[in-house]
Amino acid sequence: MQLVTGNRLRDGKVVYFAGGETWSPAIDDALLVEDDRAETLLREALAGSVPRPAVGPVLIEAVRANGRIHPLSLRERIRASGPTTGPTAEPLIGTASESGG
């Protein structure tokens, strides 16, 4: 399954397309669609009034697990959770600790 993500124009924050003109920083708000609907979703995300709220929207693979949405790639997991090291590090989304395992 796929969803659309980008970075918010005014502050660069990671955001997820939730439909219409809504972009949310919470990945669980993302519209998650089957692969055959992905291109349509992306077109929807790219439409809307200018300036569009999110920069560089792209499709990424994700799954629903334990009621949450998890991106599949390590890069997108880092985007969702923040750096894995340093003073601001949090556990990576989709790891055993995060999903309550």
Add this chain to the structure above:
Amino acid sequence: MLLGEDGSLRDDIWTDLGDDEVKNGSAAITVSLARWKKADAALRASNRKLGLRLPNDAALEELKPDLDRFELIVLNFPKFTDGRAYSQARLLRARYGYRGELRASGEVLRDQLLFMRRCGFNSFHVGERAIREDWAKAFSEFDVFYQTAQDGGPWVMRQRLGNHR
């Protein structure tokens, strides 16, 4: 529509003569480099105003003898990030002494206008956006420059040495 180096807007009196056209009734025509190279005698003898359109990878040295034949030279920015025409402009002005109108065409955007003028362009092919967004303001964003340039403007070395006791 044309933007002048002073920020004024005017209509473009020039028309582009296609490579296969013989004439188009206009008093001011531009020709491509390819067309000029075909050494069309009628064209060369013409008393119409002549302009030359150059691709941004054109060699310039070989054009030197012909330059004063052209009242206008049009250089091209196929994408605004392709900066080859800046060097062409510098060379045409500084090395080959071209004094006619030097025009920027292609993807000409507001935030490159001042760079272009400093390289020697004195007219800019723009669209309606230039009016809506008041592109003329771009020319006055800086009055301090760190390099000498073709528009004869001040540059810091001259200013500093001028201040030197």
Add this chain to the structure above:
Amino acid sequence: MYRYDDFDHRFVDERVAQYRDQVRRRLAGQLSEDEFRPLRLMNGLYLQLHAYMLRIAIPYGVLNSAKLRKLAHVARRYDRGFGHFTTRQNLQLHWIKLEDTPDILAELASVEMHAIQTSGNSFRNITTDPFAGVAADEIEDPRPYAEIIRQWSTLHPEFSFLPRKFKIAVSASAEDRAAVKMHDLGLYLRRNEKGETGFEVLVGGGLGRTPLLAHSIKPFVARRDLFSYLEAVLRVYNRYGRRDNLYKSRIKILVQSLGPAKFAAEVEAEWRATDRDAVALPDNYIAEIASGFELPDYDRSPADEQALEQAIADNPAFARWAKHNVTAHKVPGHAVVTISLKPVGETPGDCSADQMDLVADLADELSFGEIRVAYEQNLVLPNVRRDRLFGLWQRLDAAGLGSSNIGLASDIICCPGMDYCSLATARSIPVAQRLARHLAGREDEIGRFSIKISGCINACGHHHLGNIGILGVDKNGEEVYQITLGGDAGNGAAIGQIIGPAVKSDDVTGAIDRLIAAYEKLRQGEERFPETYRRVGAAPFKEALYAAR
């Protein structure tokens, strides 16, 4: 250091105003992202994984305490209270908001700083030796020339849309501490037989997908001809550099495809056709810029060497720091101190706002207010009296800045990698942290050793130039690491060679450990790794690395 005059102040203020309007137009939808991206890059603003990243220029690595305090303030007010010093002597902040950037640039302008051209397809930061002006082996201070080139290259109307970025480095001492040969254009300051100052010009260095060292194309350009010659190089590049392929657009590709001799001839022809007098750099102008770099009024009374020796004898931790972090100064009784930003297990090159403030205070007290940034991602206090070294170390140590590892295995150069960077293919920081933890205990026995780590092929971690280089790549969604051997920066610059198949993340520490152990066994006398590697070749290292454990 150089201080802005009215022209510089006016320029940077006009630049801030221009940029503020560009942001306004972007947020109002008048500029598309495609139109805006080159403009924000020309003010050092990237869009990275988590937020915008601002790369603040630290011209040729020179700071004073006011500037460093401003960086600390900006990190606190607009970011998360820390910054990252880079391999081009700049500072990066990872959590920046676009809407804050005009105010940030205005604050920087108030202390004569900016983020101009720290990205984009034009000139980048002019870099030089972090010991410039105070090194014992220096011919002449390179900083005035770096400043002169910085100004000349700032918003140059002809060269603001080059095929790709253009990095310049200047070195003026016997030892090249600026990695000149890995730059698009490098300048070695030289004196000719008449004692006139000029430059040997090297062109075509660069790392990334096609790592190449620069070729010397002209043995001596008189300093008067510096601008005209640079113009000739840049004009040839601007006109003939490839623009069809992002990965083939650097000047190194043009030099390689023409061949260095033909490239040099093209530049020479262009230069000869130029009106050199129109852009001549006169001696009196150089003197005017150089006057900003006059050396401080040193206290030349003899330093109490005995007290220093006693402190070294009494305190092994201080002794170690004095051995590795302190370098000879050209003025007797003084020293150049390198502050390590590589505490074992931490992010290499990172510095908190509090640490920046402390270093600024120490600079005021002990170094005439001056600080440098080394491309190895460490800080330098260039003017410390030797009898103040012990007190300095104590205060650094208390703030987590006392690591005694300069030039050793845990002094790792490391890019931000996939924890931060949208270009990255793997993480780099955790690899550096694990390695440093593992090696620190025996790094004194290992001796001088450079490990450099990049999180992608763009090589911001300079992995090609590491004695051991580590490149993180993505293999089917897994982070794996390619290892190169035998690289070196400086006078003996060499590109490292790939040793074999990539290694899994968990195996990297063990692999490096075995390689270093092999080196320790094979080396003769005082050989550093590159010499051992050249002498014995790759085979023994391959064997050590891939042998069944």
